[in-house]
Amino acid sequence: MRENEKPYIILSAAMTIDGKIASKTGDPELSDEQDWREVHKLRSTVDAIMVGKGTILKDNPKLHIKYFDHKGYYRIVVDSNLSLPIDSNVINFQPQIYPTIICTTEIMSAENVNDFESKNVKILKAGKGKKVDLKKLMLILLNMGIKSILLEGGGTLNWSFIDLDLIDEMRLTIAPWIIGGKEAISLVEGEGFEKMTEGRKFKLIDVNNRDNYVILKYIRRTE
Numbered sequence: 645m646r647e648n649e650k651p652y653i654i655l656s657a658a659m660t661i662d663g664k665i666a667s668k669t670g671d672p673e674l675s676d677e678q679d680w681r682e683v684h685k686l687r688s689t690v691d692a693i694m695v696g697k698g699t700i701l702k703d704n705p706k707l708h709i710k711y712f713d714h715k716g717y718y719r720i721v722v723d724s725n726l727s728l729p730i731d732s733n734v735i736n737f738q739p740q741i742y743p744t745i746i747c748t749t750e751i752m753s754a755e756n757v758n759d760f761e762s763k764n765v766k767i768l769k770a771g772k773g774k775k776v777d778l779k780k781l782m783l784i785l786l787n788m789g790i791k792s793i794l795l796e797g798g799g800t801l802n803w804s805f806i807d808l809d810l811i812d813e814m815r816l817t818i819a820p821w822i823i824g825g826k827e828a829i830s831l832v833e834g835e836g837f838e839k840m841t842e843g844r845k846f847k848l849i850d851v852n853n854r855d856n857y858v859i860l861k862y863i864r865r866t867e
């Protein structure tokens with residue numbers, strides 16, 4: 645499944661030197677202001693931002709743009725059972741600029757659908773499994789006219805995208821800390837591949853550094 649069959653997916657994350665995207669207590673404060681500006685610039689170029697439910701529960705992000713004028717975009721959350729708190733920022737902060745889509749499964753039986761729809765949240769259903777079927781979801785989103793998505797984590801959702809080989813590009817900021825901790829979330833969590841040769845290989849296309857931060861850009865290398 646590549647171009648023309650799915651939106652173009654850019655994974656964006658800030659991580660420590662040891663590959664953690666939050667501390668063991670969930671502290672996610674890795675980016676400095678310049679990095680946030682660059683991430684917000686990148687947000688202004690896509691049709692949608694996507695995150696997993698874990699990121700909403702832990703960080704309650706607004707997923708907006710603070711630094712630039714822009715036309716807005718969709719905020720997409722994968723939440724198989726529609727269990728997000730209805731007072732989350734992603735639902736209540738500026739919905740007229742950033743309409744929110746929550747992606748669930750076809751077997752989801754939550755009784756609170758109306759509560760979300762009354763806040764103009766669109767509920768999509770993809771797949772009959774326990775988790776959202778991301779391949780099906782990609783087709784649904786493409787058919788809605790969403791051609792590009794900035795995937796902003798967390799580690800569990802990043803793994804599903806890597807596992808299904810859905811990522812086209814990555815923009816990674818390496819912040820100058822080592823934080824350690826096996827409970828601290830890594831850039832990619834999940835089951836993992838057994839062998840290096842099974843891993844997804846990416847081609848480094850740009851490297852920048854400033855103030856002890858390193859910014860890396862990769863594209864998926866399929867050969």
Ligand SMILES: NC(=O)c1ccc[n+]([C@@H]2O[C@H](COP(=O)([O-])OP(=O)(O)OC[C@H]3O[C@@H](n4cnc5c(N)ncnc54)[C@H](OP(=O)(O)O)[C@@H]3O)[C@@H](O)[C@H]2O)c1
Pocket residue numbers: 656657658659664665666670671672674695696697698699700702703722723724725727774775776777778796797798799800801802804829833
């Ligand atoms: N530094 C950074 O750039 C950055 C960026 C984003 C997040 N973070 C950090 O990442 C942490 C959150 O990561 P996380 O791994 O706990 O959660 P996550 O990846 O944000 O969300 C995972 C959840 O999404 C739902 N989901 C539904 N369908 C899925 C599918 N097909 N594949 C995977 N997930 C699916 C599942 O919950 P259900 O089963 O309930 O549906 C799953 O538990 C936070 O600490 C946050 O601060 C850091």
